[in-house]
Amino acid sequence: MIEYRNLRVALLGAGSVGAQVADQLLTHRDELAARIGAGIELAGVAVRDLDAPRDTAIPRELLTTDAESLILSSDIVVELMGGLEPARTLILQALTSGADVITANKALLATHGPELFEAAGQVGAQLYYEAAVGGAIPIIRPLRDSLAGDRVERILGIVNGTTNFILDRMDTQGESMEQALATASALGYAEADPTADVGGYDAAQKAAILASLAFHTLVPADAVHREGITEVTLEQVVAARKAGYVVKLLAICERLTDPASGVDGVSVRVHPALIPDTHPLAAVHGANNAVFVEAEAAGSLMFYGAGAGGIQTASAVLGDVVSAARRHVVGGPGVAESTHADLPVLPISAITTRYQITLLVADEPGVLAVIAALFQSHGVSVETVQQSVTPADPARPSGAASAATLVIGTHEASEADLAATVAALTTSSVVHSVTSVLRVEGL
Amino acid sequence: MIEYRNLRVALLGAGSVGAQVADQLLTHRDELAARIGAGIELAGVAVRDLDAPRDTAIPRELLTTDAESLILSSDIVVELMGGLEPARTLILQALTSGADVITANKALLATHGPELFEAAGQVGAQLYYEAAVGGAIPIIRPLRDSLAGDRVERILGIVNGTTNFILDRMDTQGESMEQALATASALGYAEADPTADVGGYDAAQKAAILASLAFHTLVPADAVHREGITEVTLEQVVAARKAGYVVKLLAICERLTDPASGVDGVSVRVHPALIPDTHPLAAVHGANNAVFVEAEAAGSLMFYGAGAGGIQTASAVLGDVVSAARRHVVGGPGVAESTHADLPVLPISAITTRYQITLLVADEPGVLAVIAALFQSHGVSVETVQQSVTPADPARPSGAASAATLVIGTHEASEADLAATVAALTTSSVVHSVTSVLRVEGL
Structure with a gap:
């Protein structure tokens, strides 16, 4: 059997996810090594405060406040600090040094993702982030x-x-x-x-x-x-x-x-x-x-x-650690993120969807016809109408004319047409109030 | 931009899945190339009968009955013929020639998987099989x-x-x-x-x-x-x-x-x-x-x-094609299947689970006590009992004593104890018949 040197894993951060990742790396070291086909070692855990309480016990000698030195001596860097800085700078240092990086930092990816992927691509390193979305769920x-x-x-x-x-x-x-x-x-x-x-x-x-x-x-x-x-x-x-x-x-x-x-x-x-x-x-x-x-x-x-939880999210992080480790064993550069399609992100006004609008209206003959005409005049097609007598409305002065609730479901309509319809409804003399406007999805 | 030569994909079989894979490879060629970072080309489709009807049109010049020659000139071989032979022999040929292989052939994997993975491992090729389980579902x-x-x-x-x-x-x-x-x-x-x-x-x-x-x-x-x-x-x-x-x-x-x-x-x-x-x-x-x-x-x-369907399964196959192609672009051997744990497969007698047993019993006082004692004497603990008067039972001679249906839910029990209990029930004088025995899972 070929003997590989141990792959060194640096952990940045020992919060609820980090402590679990450390624990699993220490506890399941032999099992992970067997799956990877190479030894794997927790090289150290960079923390801000050596004495802070942790969810799981991490051997004192693994803790360090010197994240930079730890990174430089590691093959795989796991960033679980959260926040934009120093996470961004440390990840860039790790990638530049040729280490693969694993992060669960959705804020950082959503803000500085392109810069990080670019840095990884330039040195053939890989940035993994399964844990950034959906916790334990592989997505x-x-x-x-x-x-x-x-x-x-x-x-x-x-x-x-x-x-x-x-x-x-x-x-x-x-x-x-x-x-x-x-x-x-x-x-x-x-x-x-x-x-x-x-x-x-x-x-x-x-x-x-x-x-x-x-x-x-x-x-x-x-x-x-x-x-x-x-x-x-x-x-x-x-x-x-x-x-x-x-x-x-x-x-x-x-x-x-x-x-x-x-x-x-x-x-x-x-x-x-x-x-x-x-x-x-x-x-x-x-x-x-x-x-x-x-x-x-x-x-x-x-x-x-x-979708969350320390140990659950640690599962996703460890899956990425194994992927990165396997890649280290077999060599070869990573797969760059592809942005080749480069589609424009359209404004919310571009969407069409169905809506459900709830109205408190005057309980009088002919109201429904007025409302229906109002929708039609704004190009919004009504699919369903449900009417019910409204229970006591504390906001309405006693003695006021009785009111009815209308729940109107529309066919697909544009945001702009719908907004214009709602604006017209709020100023209509037969409408007491627009109590709810919700989009309908998944049809 | 670096120019790669086109990666050549051989397709073995043009049934409902194969025809869809061919269609997608031809239709989305540019899109796939952009995602892979290299050109990709359908080199040919090996079929038994050049004139058989297909679900989608495949250009005549791509069809061949000479699977072996096609394999030897390809980087990626997609086996969608089904059956054990010649699929096994052709996959071994492909792997030996250094091609990565994609298969949806669950029967072949479940029968000859170890031989195929061994062959792949020896030359550093990779065998992909996402489509073999769960159709389109990534599992x-x-x-x-x-x-x-x-x-x-x-x-x-x-x-x-x-x-x-x-x-x-x-x-x-x-x-x-x-x-x-x-x-x-x-x-x-x-x-x-x-x-x-x-x-x-x-x-x-x-x-x-x-x-x-x-x-x-x-x-x-x-x-x-x-x-x-x-x-x-x-x-x-x-x-x-x-x-x-x-x-x-x-x-x-x-x-x-x-x-x-x-x-x-x-x-x-x-x-x-x-x-x-x-x-x-x-x-x-x-x-x-x-x-x-x-x-x-x-x-x-x-x-x-x-879980099935030609175009749905084709999605899983194409995901594997892109993975294989990316691996060709970046180089490096594949990840061998790991069987390091090598756990014994235990017989069904080793399991314990809950059971639900439905009995047709004599509708007489004291029957429930007899049944309960019978379960207890075989070490099976009863959790729930539901009794109902049985609707007309055509199998029972008219004039026979009335019967009741008992639905008994057990706590966890072993298969052996449960089997002994059922055997005893069938010979019990108060039991007309054991009408259903089902395991309960997912609790």
Whole structure:
């Protein structure tokens, strides 16, 4: 049997994921070596504070505050520090020194991805990032390799566990947004400042990474249209379920032709949406993630699993470590990220989708005809109308004329036409209020 | 830009998958070249009959009956002929000549896999087979690469679309086994001779491939315990749904310690099983496939999609073609299949699982106590008992004592204890008949 020297793995960061990766590398060293066909060794763990508490015990002699020296003596560098700096600088140093790099840093990839991939390509090193999207779920490798001969048409992803947990609590437990967020915090599913999650920023970064990969196009995170879940109400969630839908925060990446200019491009967006309760994504509960992919030849595929968690994410990181190690054993440069398609990212105004609009209207004869005419005059075609007498509305002065709730489902319409329709509805004399406007996806 | 010579792809077979692969290679040639970073060319298509009708048009000058010459002038050989010979000989020739080989031939892999992987390893060629299991669903690559740093504990797979279609028709349409099979045949989901599907042979081959990969252990197809769906009745399916379960044909691969010998090994088996209707696999309808993977760190993952179909399977083949082509561009030997763990495949008698047993019993006082004692005396612990008065039983002579149906759910029990219990039940004076014995999985 050929003897290889041990491959040296440097770990940058020992938070919840890093501590688990260190533990697995130490515990399963022989097993990993057998799978790789070469020895593998945790060379060291760079941390800011040698004495900080860790999720798992890391031998003291492996800890160092000198990340640069550690990098220079390693074959594989695993960056799990998070944040933009010093992560970016350290990764560039590692790549320049010829090391393969593994990162779970979605913010960094969505911001400085092109620079990092360029640096890797120049020295023939490889940058792996399976853990950056979907935690333990293999989604990067399937998109990059398995579907490399196919044409991805659309991705619908539940890629943020916190918001899925919150929306699922509202749906299954009847909790309000505030209650559900409190539950998520209490159970450790939400950060002290939940803005990155509930504001859709985290999901937008992941959408940028998925779209870049699927469409061979550079999509920066700030090109992603982003709406969070903060305005989703329990009433919307309950009404959706009654109508056969579930409210999910979706990361949507799709090929699209701009109807205004005729330009072929991609739409990349994150927003709450209704999906049919029979859609596979509707059954994704709790903090789980799932990515639903529609490809020209493969048809519909779904990848499902834990979207976060230290040990779960460590699984994805270790898969990348083994891939990088195998590549070191067999040699050969890495596969550069392909951005050859270079499609334009179209604005949200370019999309057409279905909408569900909920209105509080005057309960009088002829109102429905007025509303229908209003939709028609703005080029939005109505598919379904449901009317119900509204329960007591505390906002309405007692003695006011009684009101009815209209739930209107549209055929596909453009964002611009829909926006104009909603604007007209809000000023219509027969409309008390527009209580909900939600896009419908997954049909 | 560096200019590479065109990589030459040989196609062996032009059936439903082969014709689609040829079509995509011809149609998307430029797109594929951009993704690979090198030109790619369909060198030829070896067929038995130059004039046979094809699903898609293949230029006449690409067709040949001389597979061997075609192979010798190609960099990548795609085997889609099916069957053991001449597929085996041609693949060995291709590997020996240094070509990378892609195959969707599960029967060949499950029978001659070790010989083929050995041949590939000796010359540093690579054998790809994403399309052999799960059609379009990426499952081989996730198991081999993404989970390479994790420890797979269990796989529950719906890996045969025909049987899932049949069981789903029984469940959702109330069709009998015969009716559902006829529907499957009429819609093209079942072959003229459905034995390979309904007998579980196809699923057993796929189980062998999945288990070999997941457990780094050589599992031949004939070591897989196999029960088909031919004895599943509509009554079982209806009763299962009523009790909160769905009947699925599952390919199960799990780590197991033989209780008799204490030996650590793996159980690889295919049989109909009840799964809870809340399990993600329960929502896999029609001819779709899904593979549910439980890994130590990653937790539960599911991979879902079309398990068959010419164009869908072609997607998986083309993903492998791109992987092989990228490897040709960057050089370096392939990753050998790892069988280092070399775990024993344990017999079905080694497993413990839960069971649901349906009995037709005498409707008399004290019967339940007799039955319960009988279970207890064989070491099988009863968890749930449901009793109902039996509807008219045509098999029972009129005037016979009335009967009741007992549905008994057990705690985990060994196959041996369960078999002894069932044997005792069939000879018990209070039991008219044992109408159903099903394993319960996915809890």
